[in-house]
Amino acid sequence: MEVSKTAILLFLTAYLCYCASIAFYRLYLHPLAKFPGPRLAAVTLWYEFYYDVVLRGRYTWKIDELHNEYGPIIRINPYELHIRDPSAYDKIYAGYSAGKRDKWHWSAKMFTIPTSMIATVPHDHHRLRRGLLSSYFSTRSVTALEPMIRSAVNRMCTNIQKYHETGQPMRISDAFASLTMDVITEYTFSSSYHCVDSKDFEGGLRFAASFKAATQSSHLVKQFGWLIPMLKSMPLWLAKLVFPPIVPLIEFELEITDQVLRTQRDEIKGSDMHLTVFQELWQSDCDPSEKTTQRLVNEGQSIVAAGMLTTHHFLETTTFLILSHPEVLEKLRKELIEAMPTPETELSVAQIEKLPYLAAVIKEGHRKSYGVMHRLQRVDPEKTIEYNGFAIPPGTPVGMSSKLMHDDPSIFPEPEKFEPERFLRSDVERLDRYLVHFSKGTRMCIGLNLANAEICLALSSIFRRLDLELYETTWKEDVETAHDFFAATPRQTSKGVRVLVK
Numbered sequence: 001m002e003v004s005k006t007a008i009l010l011f012l013t014a015y016l017c018y019c020a021s022i023a024f025y026r027l028y029l030h031p032l033a034k035f036p037g038p039r040l041a042a043v044t045l046w047y048e049f050y051y052d053v054v055l056r057g058r059y060t061w062k063i064d065e066l067h068n069e070y071g072p073i074i075r076i077n078p079y080e081l082h083i084r085d086p087s088a089y090d091k092i093y094a095g096y097s098a099g100k101r102d103k104w105h106w107s108a109k110m111f112t113i114p115t116s117m118i119a120t121v122p123h124d125h126h127r128l129r130r131g132l133l134s135s136y137f138s139t140r141s142v143t144a145l146e147p148m149i150r151s152a153v154n155r156m157c158t159n160i161q162k163y164h165e166t167g168q169p170m171r172i173s174d175a176f177a178s179l180t181m182d183v184i185t186e187y188t189f190s191s192s193y194h195c196v197d198s199k200d201f202e203g204g205l206r207f208a209a210s211f212k213a214a215t216q217s218s219h220l221v222k223q224f225g226w227l228i229p230m231l232k233s234m235p236l237w238l239a240k241l242v243f244p245p246i247v248p249l250i251e252f253e254l255e256i257t258d259q260v261l262r263t264q265r266d267e268i269k270g271s272d273m274h275l276t277v278f279q280e281l282w283q284s285d286c287d288p289s290e291k292t293t294q295r296l297v298n299e300g301q302s303i304v305a306a307g308m309l310t311t312h313h314f315l316e317t318t319t320f321l322i323l324s325h326p327e328v329l330e331k332l333r334k335e336l337i338e339a340m341p342t343p344e345t346e347l348s349v350a351q352i353e354k355l356p357y358l359a360a361v362i363k364e365g366h367r368k369s370y371g372v373m374h375r376l377q378r379v380d381p382e383k384t385i386e387y388n389g390f391a392i393p394p395g396t397p398v399g400m401s402s403k404l405m406h407d408d409p410s411i412f413p414e415p416e417k418f419e420p421e422r423f424l425r426s427d428v429e430r431l432d433r434y435l436v437h438f439s440k441g442t443r444m445c446i447g448l449n450l451a452n453a454e455i456c457l458a459l460s461s462i463f464r465r466l467d468l469e470l471y472e473t474t475w476k477e478d479v480e481t482a483h484d485f486f487a488a489t490p491r492q493t494s495k496g497v498r499v500l501v502k
């Protein structure tokens with residue numbers, strides 16, 4: 001008995017000494033020891049855990065407060081720095097000519113799809129993977145598929161219009177989830193779930209709920225990388241019991257896997273006009289290790305998740321903001337009626353992009369909805385980055401957040417206001433530089449042309465063809481960003497954006 005007590009005591013003492021020596025190293029000897037920030041954050045990842053896991057995606061707000069206290073560059077955990085300074089963005093999110101930009105392996109775990117482009121850590125490997133898909137998402141490719149996007153938008157508008165006859169309110173958020181899910185699956189897999197045709201847009205609601213559940217667990221997964229693989233390895237009935245929202249994602253993965261396997265067996269014949277993303281990768285002349293089933297499945301999953309949630313979030317936030325600002329709605333409708341004399345008039349995306357007021361509304365919508373708001377860490381594996389008198393050692397993850405950029409009053413005065421006019425003034429080019437919803441540099445959004453086409457077609461059609469009024473929806477309760485779950489996310493109690501169709 002005495003022996004085992006002594007053993008436990010010895011073990012605890014050794015463990016405490018180990019922790020104390022790690023803390024000492026991180027505080028005084030670590031290459032980041034000289035960077036300002038809270039001592040506790042420098043010592044342990046549990047600091048970040050508290051804000052992002054326990055308080056559910058709230059570290060970005062705390063980081064903002066820490067910048068007020070410690071200055072523009074701070075150490076936010078033992079390994080990572082954060083910058084709040086719009087003038088530093090282009091340096092951190094640099095293009096290929098400036099050198100290499102890795103992702104941070106620890107943070108990349110949050111994607112749970114390790115062989116996808118978005119989760120690829122090394123710069124060169126990412127460049128190779130991105131190169132395989134850049135023409136697939138080019139303006140030319142998106143323009144070729146404009147009729148498909150237009151058809152989905154038209155069907156969505158027709159189904160929203162049906163609520164006029166019933167007089168019942170509807171959740172336009174679900175319509176946007178349906179639209180973005182159909183467009184991205186049709187674009188990448190040449191088949192869709194026809195969510196825009198589903199009753200009450202419940203198809204979109206189901207997928208949005210699953211993808212949102214996945215993003216909500218992303219902070220936990222970052223800390224405990226084994227969680228999702230463990231859930232996926234369980235029988236489906238058990239996974240359903242432990243974490244129900246994972247089930248549609250597992251089912252979705254199984255469907256994609258089937259499509260990949262059929263592509264690899266050459267059983268899917270693509271149209272001449274457009275290959276599926278799997279055919280595009282399968283037919284490329286890259287190394288066979290880049291065409292494994294798991295790799296293709298991961299790429300498909302990441303593209304659908306990245307393409308659906310972000311565009312859906314933009315559309316619901318911006319629609320709310322337009323409807324809650326009658327003066328904006330009036331100017332927008334006036335411009336659309338002039339450009340589209342009848343509700344059936346069809347303009348191309350290139351023509352819609354040239355409408356100045358709509359363009360300003362879209363930019364302000366991006367500013368207020370933030371896009372991906374999580375700090376997107378970039379690592380220069382080779383060179384020291386000089387910033388504000390600090391030498392950031394090679395290999396250090398440095399992040400910035402679109403929320404802190406877009407809410408900076410020195411760039412966007414009165415940032416809380418929704419004011420499209422700020423993008424019609426003479427200094428618009430300067431402002432454009434600080435809009436970072438798609439990020440910048442080597443890893444900026446590859447789907448931005450597709451997102452832009454969806455947004456232009458959806459907003460122009462909705463506000464030309466439909467007469468909508470907000471129903472029991474408030475900014476604070478239902479729309480305002482309250483959580484950083486990688487994507488900017490409203491309060492968990494949000495009921496979505498609801499409207500009456502007049």
Ligand code: HEM
Binds near residue numbers: 444450
């Ligand atoms: C308003 C809509 C969108 C916003 C705000 C947005 C934002 C972003 C941002 C900020 C990143 C960088 C993420 C990082 O560094 O980890 C990104 C990457 C990415 N986005 Fe988007 N996105 C949007 C729409 C789309 C669409 C429609 C697609 C569909 C193709 C898409 C596919 C991707 C992919 C595949 C990546 C990874 C790129 C890479 O690693 O090189 N996104 N997006």
